[in-house]
Amino acid sequence: MLVALDAQAQAPGKERAAAIEVDSVSKRYRLGEETLAALEDISLVVGEGEFVSLIGPSGCGKSTLLNVVAGLVPATLGRVRVLGNDMTGPSRRIGMMFQSPVLLPWRTNLDNVLLPVEVFGLDRRKSATRARELLQLVGLAAFADRYPMELSGGMQQRVAICRMLLCDPAILLMDEPFAALDEMSREFMNVELLRIWEALRSTVLFVTHNIGEAVFLSDRVIVMSARPGRIARVVRVELPRPRTKATLSSDTFFHQVTAVRKAFDETADRIAS
């Protein structure tokens, strides 16, 4: 069997220590008099060095869950532990990326990459070498001293990747980082991201709408259902690593995508009925 469903897929697998532990988390937003249940009793564990994707229909609470893990939004109920510590707020050990690159237009690309260093009050000089290396790694060495407005959307997202990676965060939280890109650029960015990640092996929680993207990148795909946001299925992806562009046209990849799509559709059907 290519796809291990649910029961076996729940755990991060084998000998991994837990990097992110979400324990019975619920989130309700207050909208005037009413409350909106965005997340309902979510529990999940992401192991150290594991790449996990969250997929689900729009509005099912993926961003909310990511923001709770990031410490940007407090959970209404339940507990989040990150790297063994209870979450109390944003942490320097977490790197984030959003749907838009959010670069500061008055800073050069290099200075944008260096933003975390300045915020953390670390030595800019020492980090500048590392920042240039990262830009080199994503193929933007020539644009280090140029401004973001001179770059395409995909190139801007690559600068954002460098900024996220600069201070070597142990955990990466990415909220649909490539959703705004066209199919070709997105595929390219997926391959690039994996190439970089293979070297770092940080823990990743990755939100996406795209089943192919989720399968290609992840060790496990978590399928969420909407209103209230719940975990519907967890699918383990059995694709050998390192994965490359060739993986995308392999039969195995195709079967995995079909399996996740089935899990996704079953979830949608269950909601419909």
Add this chain to the structure above:
Amino acid sequence: MKPQTGSLPDAPGRDAARLGRRDVVVALVCGALLLVGWEAVCRAGFVSRLVLPAPSAIAVELWSAVREIVVGGPMRTHALTTIYEILAGFGLGVGLGFVLGVLISEIPAARRVAMPWLIALNAAPKIALAPLLLVWFGFGIGSKIVMAALIAFFPLLINVVSGLSQVEEAKLKLMRSLAASRTMTLAKVKLPDAMPAIFAGLKTAIVLAVVGAVVGEFVGAESGLGYVIKQSEFQLDVAQTFAVIVLLSIIGIAFFYAIEFIERRALFWTRPHP
């Protein structure tokens, strides 16, 4: 009044606002025709020169004023006095407006205490305070500086507050995800992002500072271009009145464009292409 911070390659508003060469020619021709007509009306003796002097008479007065300023003479002292009042008032008003604007934006308690007062003060006709200021700060330049500062203060304050409140949520979220302190967020993101709004405030403030200084001088002074205007009125020298008004306009325009020049250089990212 959302400051333009995006990096759209071709913001249409900018091109539309920029004058084409043809527009400049048309504007100059219209201006020249107006002056010729004005001159003709005065030469024909339709209006008394005590009511409306001919452009040529104003030009003569203006020329002598400018020469006096260049080679030295009473007019130079008057011009320098007024310029000093404008700049000192502008600096004072803008400095206070900036500091208060930042405090109000960053500290909710300060906002609750100060905002109602500021809104009331802003609605008050500050020019009407000029006679009082004369009593409080004396006949010299002090009362003029305070007058200029008082009316230059509000546009800057308001633009700082609105600029700081319109910072893109995504940028703030980025800073929060980095666990950045308030001051760090203010310095690295909010203030730079508010710069276009702040510069718009500076340009309004400098124009108002000129008004403030001149009004201050009208109410009571012994030096300055406003004082010269009042003197020339007593002497029924209307041509000189006009000449000084032209001079004041030139000073105001020069300051305005100086700020705009700095803005273009400093806020390079708001331009379509660097």
